[in-house]
Structures are given as structure tokens and as C-alpha cells.
Amino acid sequence: MPIIRIHDLNKTYYGASPLHVLKGIHLTVERGEFISIMGASGSGKSTLLNILGILDNYDTGAYFLDDLLINNLSETRAAELRNRKIGFVFQSFNLISFKNAMENVALPLYYQGVSRKRRNALALEYLDKMGLKDHADHLPNELSGGQKQRVAIARALIARPQIILADEPTGALDSKTSAEMMALLREINRTDGITMLIVTHEPAVAAATDRIIHIRDGVIGTDQRNTHPVISL
Amino acid sequence: MFDFDAFREIWGTIRKNKMRTALTGFAVAWGIFMLIVLLASGNGLRNGVMSNFSGRAVNAVTLYPGWTSRPYGGMPSNRRIRFDDRDYDLIDRLPEREFFSVSIRKSVTLSYGDEYGNWTLQGVAPDFAKINQIRILPGQGRFLNQMDIDRCKKVMVLSPEAARVLFKEEDPLGKYVLQGNIAYRVVGIYDGANQFWTTSVYVPWTTAQRLYKGGYGVDQIDFTLRQVGTWQENEAFIQRLREKMGKLHTFDPADRSALWVNNTAGNAIQTQQIFTLIRLFVLLVGIASLMAGIVGVGNIMLITVKERTREIGIRKAIGATPWSILSLIILEAILITTAAGYIGIVVGVGLTEGVSAWMAQQSTQNMITVFKDPTVDLGTVFGATILLIISGVIAGLVPALRAARVRPIEAMRAE
Numbered sequence: 001m002p003i004i005r006i007h008d009l010n011k012t013y014y015g016a017s018p019l020h021v022l023k024g025i026h027l028t029v030e031r032g033e034f035i036s037i038m039g040a041s042g043s044g045k046s047t048l049l050n051i052l053g054i055l056d057n058y059d060t061g062a063y064f065l066d067d068l069l070i071n072n073l074s075e076t077r078a079a080e081l082r083n084r085k086i087g088f089v090f091q092s093f094n095l096i097s098f099k100n101a102m103e104n105v106a107l108p109l110y111y112q113g114v115s116r117k118r119r120n121a122l123a124l125e126y127l128d129k130m131g132l133k134d135h136a137d138h139l140p141n142e143l144s145g146g147q148k149q150r151v152a153i154a155r156a157l158i159a160r161p162q163i164i165l166a167d168e169p170t171g172a173l174d175s176k177t178s179a180e181m182m183a184l185l186r187e188i189n190r191t192d193g194i195t196m197l198i199v200t201h202e203p204a205v206a207a208a209t210d211r212i213i214h215i216r217d218g219v220i221g222t223d224q225r226n227t228h229p230v231i232s233l
Numbered sequence: 234m235f236d237f238d239a240f241r242e243i244w245g246t247i248r249k250n251k252m253r254t255a256l257t258g259f260a261v262a263w264g265i266f267m268l269i270v271l272l273a274s275g276n277g278l279r280n281g282v283m284s285n286f287s288g289r290a291v292n293a294v295t296l297y298p299g300w301t302s303r304p305y306g307g308m309p310s311n312r313r314i315r316f317d318d319r320d321y322d323l324i325d326r327l328p329e330r331e332f333f334s335v336s337i338r339k340s341v342t343l344s345y346g347d348e349y350g351n352w353t354l355q356g357v358a359p360d361f362a363k364i365n366q367i368r369i370l371p372g373q374g375r376f377l378n379q380m381d382i383d384r385c386k387k388v389m390v391l392s393p394e395a396a397r398v399l400f401k402e403e404d405p406l407g408k409y410v411l412q413g414n415i416a417y418r419v420v421g422i423y424d425g426a427n428q429f430w431t432t433s434v435y436v437p438w439t440t441a442q443r444l445y446k447g448g449y450g451v452d453q454i455d456f457t458l459r460q461v462g463t464w465q466e467n468e469a470f471i472q473r474l475r476e477k478m479g480k481l482h483t484f485d486p487a488d489r490s491a492l493w494v495n496n497t498a499g500n501a502i503q504t505q506q507i508f509t510l511i512r513l514f515v516l517l518v519g520i521a522s523l524m525a526g527i528v529g530v531g532n533i534m535l536i537t538v539k540e541r542t543r544e545i546g547i548r549k550a551i552g553a554t555p556w557s558i559l560s561l562i563i564l565e566a567i568l569i570t571t572a573a574g575y576i577g578i579v580v581g582v583g584l585t586e587g588v589s590a591w592m593a594q595q596s597t598q599n600m601i602t603v604f605k606d607p608t609v610d611l612g613t614v615f616g617a618t619i620l621l622i623i624s625g626v627i628a629g630l631v632p633a634l635r636a637a638r639v640r641p642i643e644a645m646r647a648e
Contacts, residue, residue: 046642055550055641075638076554083552094547094645098249111552116238155551
């Protein structure tokens with residue numbers, strides 16, 4: 001059973017001049033896939049990511065996440081689904097600057113109502129997995145870019161989501177750290193079976209994934225299998 | 234959502250954003266502090282003016298008997314009018330009157346030991362003190378009471394000047410002052426601070442009537458009216474009074490010289506207008522400073538929410554509901570403004586009470602002040618603080634609602 005089913009998705013931004021961004025997207029993603037979405041800026045890939053992450057609505061078509069139709073949900077319901085099913089990793093890390101690494105990782109569990117003691121213990125466990133246990137009480141500005149991104153990944157993982165949406169996760173990292181990051185995401189994908197969707201414009205990042213989807217001008221251009229993924233950044 | 238964990242989350246944001254917290258708190262505390270100081274200053278002005286001019290706010294009427302200037306009702310012109318018990322009863326039964334006293338005046342020489350001097354001996358009723366704002370300070374005895382009147386006691390209330398001349402350093406209370414061969418026991422010395430004339434000494438009017446007027450008639454009638462009213466009402470009342478007195482003594486109500494009426498309605502109306510103006514001024518000061526506080530708090534809330542847009546976006550992306558975002562911001566605002574408001578109250582009330590106590594210590598008996606007791610009513614202060622907190626929350630609510638609705642991706646792009 002596919003985790004994501006998208007049928008004829010359309011999205012128009014109504015501004016001064018209406019902008020038809022997504023013009024009928026069809027996409028099916030199976031559980032445990034490791035996918036990259038590529039496209040030039042303005043191609044609509046960010047819009048697609050927002051809709052996939054239930055951060056934005058679409059106009060026509062249908063989007064099923066884990067067999068649940070995502071359409072015109074209330075903000076509260078959308079927040080709950082984001083919290084339970086989706087983990088986000090961003091280019092600019094988006095850690096809360098005044099919270100230390102552990103508190104940042106534990107935050108999704110706060111919104112699930114998990115007790116402070118338990119969520120902090122769990123956060124430490126996930127930081128340990130990322131090799132950052134010693135940095136649990138460091139503030140984000142005391143961490144390197146790679147460390148920040150690993151904290152962000154730990155935060156994305158802690159609620160045990162079914163998919164992780166990563167928006168240019170290596171965009172702010174040097175090539176060595178980028179390679180480590182891709183290896184880490186690959187490992188999480190393999191061991192935990194979490195579906196991984198990575199939006200990128202770097203061919204090298206896309207080359208490390210199993211399936212590469214190109215978006216051109218609001219529709220899916222090519223959708224190819226990558227039988228020999230290699231991490232060479 | 235309002236569980237202990239939510240408060241801990243808010244406490245965390247407050248503690249780790251010390252600058253923001255301090256600025257917001259300072260704005261609120263300063264607003265409350267200034268509100269208290271300004272309100273207290275307004276109140277001080279009002280209290281000062283009222284304590285000086287409260288006597289003027291009363292509509293006091295004084296009646297003197299005169300001579301008729303025209304024949305009326307078969308009675309000739311140039312007839313002398315005298316006040317007697319019928320006048321006493323007439324005024325006593327007026328529904329409009331509040332305090333009431335008759336007066337008997339006599340210029341006398343008083344002596345104690347080798348000291349003597351001339352004063353006006355005035356036989357009055359206990360209400361005379363209320364009509365003329367005669368006060369007796371603690372430790373200075375008492376004014377005349379009803380028992381003195383009923384029993385025609387030979388007791389006297391001295392003026393401060395008479396006490397000084399006759400007794401020097403001695404305590405006059407309980408001592409006997411001689412008027413001719415009559416001995417009066419001194420029961421009190423009145424405070425001269427707010428008295429224009431301090432040449433009178435007071436004795437019971439019944440005593441004075443028996444000793445100096447052969448037990449018949451009074452020289453003057455004083456009374457105050459319950460309400461000041463307007464000019465027209467006042468004129469109508471005086472007209473009615475003239476008619477009643479005219480009927481009693483058979484003189485023409487239009488005969489001005491038969492009955493002299495002196496009343497302070499003009500002063501009273503004017504003074505009450507001044508009081509109303511001052512009250513309005515204090516109210517205006519309060520409202521203006523409250524509004525300044527509201528604008529300040531609202532502004533800080535606006536900036537705070539703006540500054541937190543990115544944080545709000547992150548929280549939303551990882552599963553914060555709009556309500557949890559809203560409650561985070563609002564509860565934090567309430568917490569900070571309440572704590573800071575309390576500090577503002579403590580400092581403001583402390584300062585105003587301190588100044589008030591200091592001024593009370595500095596003021597001497599004879600000092601006339603336009604500024605007195607600059608304090609505020611605690612109920613008003615707490616009411617204003619709650620209003621400030623509520624308006625701060627409302628001011629924060631608008632940007633908070635917008636923040637709760639904002640698309641996380643856009644919020645996270647904001648730097």
C-alpha cells in the first residue's frame with residue numbers, strides 16, 4: 001500500500017496576477033522509498049513539498065497520506081498530522097535559538113503531551129544515535145552546521161514519523177558534511193524504514209537516492225529509478 | 234493546555250529571552266508607575282484645594298434683623314425688628330436647612346490673673362463650629378456641646394490668640410477666665426489655621442442670652458443649606474424666607490432693610506465648579522496615562538510577536554496547534570505584565586505614600602497648601618493594572634492570531 005498517493009494535483013497562487021504553480025501532478029510513493037525531487041527554482045517543487053507536509057492547501061485533485069485524504073483540514077488537525085506522521089528537515093536547520101539541543105529535539109513530544117522527563121530521556125537517546133550526546137546542553141549557536149542538522153534530524157525522528165520531508169538538507173553544509181548527512185539519511189531510511197523525500201537542486205544529492213523525480217513547469221517531467229545510488233559529494 | 238508543563242514551557246521562553254522580558258516588563262511597570270504618580274498628583278491637588286476651600290463649597294446663610302423702611306400691614310416705618318424664639322423655631326423647621334445656630338455678640342474684656350484683653354464674646358450653638366469650619370486639634374479640648382446649651386453652662390472656647398495672651402505658656406484647659414464678675418471655665422481652644430477672624434471666643438448662646446440680653450432674643454441666625462443648587466433655586470429660597478419672616482414680624486417681604494440676608498451661594502456654586510473641574514482634570518490625567526500605558530504595552534507585544542515569527546513557524550511545522558501558539562504568547566504576556574504590573578504598583582504606591590507621609594510631617598498648623606495627601610486608591614490602581622493587562626493581551630492578540638495563522642514555511646523564511 002503506497003504511503004503517498006497524489007492524483008491530478010493543482011495549485012494556483014492568487015496574487016496580482018494568478019500563478020498556476022502545480023498543473024496536474026500524479027505521484028505515488030511506496031513505503032520506505034528514498035526519493036529526491038529536483039527542479040529549477042519556480043518549477044513548483046517547494047509548493048509540492050509544502051502540500052506534502054500539510055503546510056499548504058491545494059485547489060483541485062487529491063492527496064492521500066497513509067490512505068487519509070488530506071483536504072481542507074482544520075489547522076488543529078493538520079498540526080496533529082504533521083506532528084505524528086511527518087518529520088521536517090530544513091536547509092537552514094530551523095532550531096529554536098534559545099533552546100538547547102535536547103530541548104529542541106524534545107519539542108515535538110511536548111506537543112504530543114509526553115511528560116517532560118520521558119521526552120527529555122528520549123531526546124537524549126536520539127541525540128546519542130546522532131553522536132551528539134555530549135552536546136545535549138549546547139545552544140544551536142554553539143554547534144557546527146553538521147551538528148545542527150543532526151539535531152534537526154533527531155527532532156524530525158523523535159515523533160517516529162512515517163515520512164521525512166527534507167528541503168535542501170545539505171544546502172548549508174560543506175561537501176564532506178553533506179556526504180555524511182546523506183549517509184545518515186540513507187541509514188535511517190534503511191534501518192527504520194522511514195520514507196524519505198529530499199528536495200534538492202544538486203545532482204550529486206539526487207544521485208545518492210533510489211528514485212529521482214524532476215519537476216518541470218508544474219508537472220512531473222521525468223521519474224527515473226536509480227539502481228546504483230552513490231554518495232559522492 | 235493550561236497544565237503545569239505549559240507554564241514550564243512559557244517560563245523557559247521568559248527565562249531565556251531576558252532582554253525581551255525585561256523590556257516588556259519595564260514598559261508595563263513604568264506605565265503603572267507613571268499612572269500611579271500622575272493619579273496621585275491629581276489627587277494631591279484635589280485634596281489640597283478641597284481642604285482649603287471646602288468651607289466655601291457650603292451655602293451658608295446669615296440673617297441679621299434691621300429696621301423697616303416702609304409701613305406695612307398697619308405697622309409704621311422705622312420700626313426695629315428683633316429675632317426671638319419664633320424665628321428660632323421657623324429656621325429650625327425649614328426642610329432645606331442642615332446646620333443651624335443663633336448668635337449673641339458682645340464685646341468684652343477677659344482676664345486671667347494679671348493678663349487681660351478685649352475680644353468678641355459670641356454665644357452660639359454647637360452647629361456653629363460646623364457652619365464656620367471651626368476645628369479643635371487633638372489635645373486642645375472640645376467645642377461646645379448640647380449639654381452646655383441645655384444647662385446654660387458657663388464654659389468658653391478660646392481663640393488661639395486669646396489663649397496666648399491670657400495664659401502664655403500655661404495650659405488654659407480647665408482654668409477659669411473672668412468677664413467682669415462672671416467666671417467661665419475654658420473647655421477648648423480652636424485651631425486658627427483656616428479661620429479668617431480669630432477675635433471671637435465662644436460660649437453657649439443660652440448662657441449669653443441670660444447674662445447679657447435679659448433672657449430674650451438673639452442677634453444673628455446662621456444656617457447652612459443641604460444642597461447648593463443653582464442661582465435661581467437659591468434666589469427663590471431667599472424670597473420664600475423673606476415672605477415667611479415678613480409674615481412673622483409684619484414687614485414687607487420686599488423691604489430689604491428689615492431683614493439682612495447674607496448668603497454664600499455665589500461662592501459655593503463657583504467653588505463647586507472648581508471642584509468639578511479638578512475632578513475632571515484628575516480623571517483626564519488618569520485616562521491619558523492609562524492610554525499611554527496601553528499603547529506602550531500593545532507596541533511591545535506587537536514587536537515581541539514579530540520577533541518570534543520564525544520560532545512560531547518552527548513550532549507549527551513540528552506540530553503546534555494554532556491554539557497552543559496563541560496560549561503560549563498570551564500566557565507569557567499575562568505572566569510578564571502581571572509580575573511587572575505588581576512591581577510598578579509596589580514602587581508607585583511606595584513612592585506616593587512616602588511623599589504623602591513626608592509632607593504630613595513637614596506641614597505645620599498654619600501652612601496653607603494646595604497639595605495634600607498625594608495618594609491613590611488601591612482599588613483604582615488594581616483596576617487600572619488589570620485593564621492594562623487586558624489591553625496588553627488584546628493588543629498582543631491581534632499579532633498573535635496572525636502569527637498562529639501564518640504559513641510555517643513563510644514564517645521560517647523570515648529573518
